Amino acid sequence: MSETLLSSRNLAFELYEVLDAEGLTQRERFAEHNRETFDAAIGTARSIAEKYFAPHNRKNDENEPRYEDGQAILIPEVKPAVDAFLEAGFLNAARSFDNGECVGYLVGKPHHGLSYMFQMMNEARIGVGMGAVMLGYAGYLYSLEYARERPQGRVPDSKDPTTAPVAIIQHADVRRMLLTQKAYVEGAFDLGLYAARLFDDTTTLESEAERRRAHELLDLLTPIVKSWPSEFCLKANELAIQILGGHGYTREYPVEQYYRDNRLNPIHEGTHGIQSLDLLGRKLAQNGGAGLKQLIRLVADTSERAQAYESLTPLRQPLEALVARLQTVTLGLLTDLAQGKVNSSLANSALYLKVFGHMVIGWRWLEQAIRAEEGLAKGNATDTDFYKGKLQAARYFLTWEVPGCQHELALLEARDDTCLGMREEWF
Numbered sequence: 001m002s003e004t005l006l007s008s009r010n011l012a013f014e015l016y017e018v019l020d021a022e023g024l025t026q027r028e029r030f031a032e033h034n035r036e037t038f039d040a041a042i043g044t045a046r047s048i049a050e051k052y053f054a055p056h057n058r059k060n061d062e063n064e065p066r067y068e069d070g071q072a073i074l075i076p077e078v079k080p081a082v083d084a085f086l087e088a089g090f091l092n093a094a095r096s097f098d099n100g101e102c103v104g105y106l107v108g109k110p111h112h113g114l115s116y117m118f119q120m121m122n123e124a125r126i127g128v129g130m131g132a133v134m135l136g137y138a139g140y141l142y143s144l145e146y147a148r149e150r151p152q153g154r155v156p157d158s159k160d161p162t163t164a165p166v167a168i169i170q171h172a173d174v175r176r177m178l179l180t181q182k183a184y185v186e187g188a189f190d191l192g193l194y195a196a197r198l199f200d201d202t203t204t205l206e207s208e209a210e211r212r213r214a215h216e217l218l219d220l221l222t223p224i225v226k227s228w229p230s231e232f233c234l235k236a237n238e239l240a241i242q243i244l245g246g247h248g249y250t251r252e253y254p255v256e257q258y259y260r261d262n263r264l265n266p267i268h269e270g271t272h273g274i275q276s277l278d279l280l281g282r283k284l285a286q287n288g289g290a291g292l293k294q295l296i297r298l299v300a301d302t303s304e305r306a307q308a309y310e311s312l313t314p315l316r317q318p319l320e321a322l323v324a325r326l327q328t329v330t331l332g333l334l335t336d337l338a339q340g341k342v343n344s345s346l347a348n349s350a351l352y353l354k355v356f357g358h359m360v361i362g363w364r365w366l367e368q369a370i371r372a373e374e375g376l377a378k379g380n381a382t383d384t385d386f387y388k389g390k391l392q393a394a395r396y397f398l399t400w401e402v403p404g405c406q407h408e409l410a411l412l413e414a415r416d417d418t419c420l421g422m423r424e425e426w427f
Helices: 008-018 021-026 035-062 078-087 113-149 172-204 208-249 255-262 272-283 286-306 310-338 342-346 349-377 381-413
Strands: 066-068 071-073
Touching (some): 008 035, 008 172, 008 349, 021 035, 021 172, 172 349, 172 381, 208 286, 208 349, 272 310, 310 381
């Protein structure tokens, strides 16, 4: 049976081949767990999603919540779904209750509530990013299944009008749109899980120094984790609609709802523009640039390991070129900010966020490509198509998407003032 919410194989790949989730069991917080308990929790979550939430998703969209006499009225299917979620323990899954009771305490120091609030907002922003990923993922999987089943047209070199139409997945442009979706959603999915792993690291690593480093990196990546999926997984939803053609625009098919639902994510918990100001104006230089330095080292390490595979040379080289130029541009912008040139430095922060995000996603795709090469080397024939699909998606993102960032970098280098210089009265 086709999967409509999430690829189980890709989830296992991320957890156990890329992110080493089993390594968490060496820490006290997760000592009672193993891969079996992880998979059991995932299985329970999938079962609840498929049994209780997915069936009424469309009905809930068509019958929106409303207020009557001071009460919120929802369709009746919502309550058993929420009850199943609560009964399974997911609401408290990330909490620790050592003494079987919950006690309220002052969080941190008095009069520091604003800074603590921003930490909670960061967690919410990561959640928004993952929500965008999953809506993009659902649209991708639906349009993939549709493209495999929908017959229409013939390939360009088939001129015989008596031959049967082919499934639209045989058309190169449909494959382009599917591959773009795969690159966006699986790249963003990897980043979201990486951020979740970092969040675990901030509380479960052994030493305070290790936990601090994890927090610095997570703090730097949070604007990307929130905004990049919100923009590019929405683009994936747009492509899913396009693949379905006129069908995709109607409520008879789910992809238009996925797009509408996902359109909120670039807006709430900090718009794209706000996230870009946060990244360039605050996060990069925070703690002496500790998070940025750490990220650059991690990208360099991945690139160095990719050198063991000649097939990955054309994939890693565009990323290396982007990282090198981005470092130069970043240093220049931070220097300008330190000199008080705030408006001109931040005027094109949205461009900077896009380039920085592509660098991060490109890094995560190169990491996935290495793991795919390792998987192919094991010789398991049942996984060959999966790993080759990973390599092709990595190839697309790193050779089609990443090089395009050079134009944005040129505008940033030049401190282009096209938008900043536009006057209100000229509109």
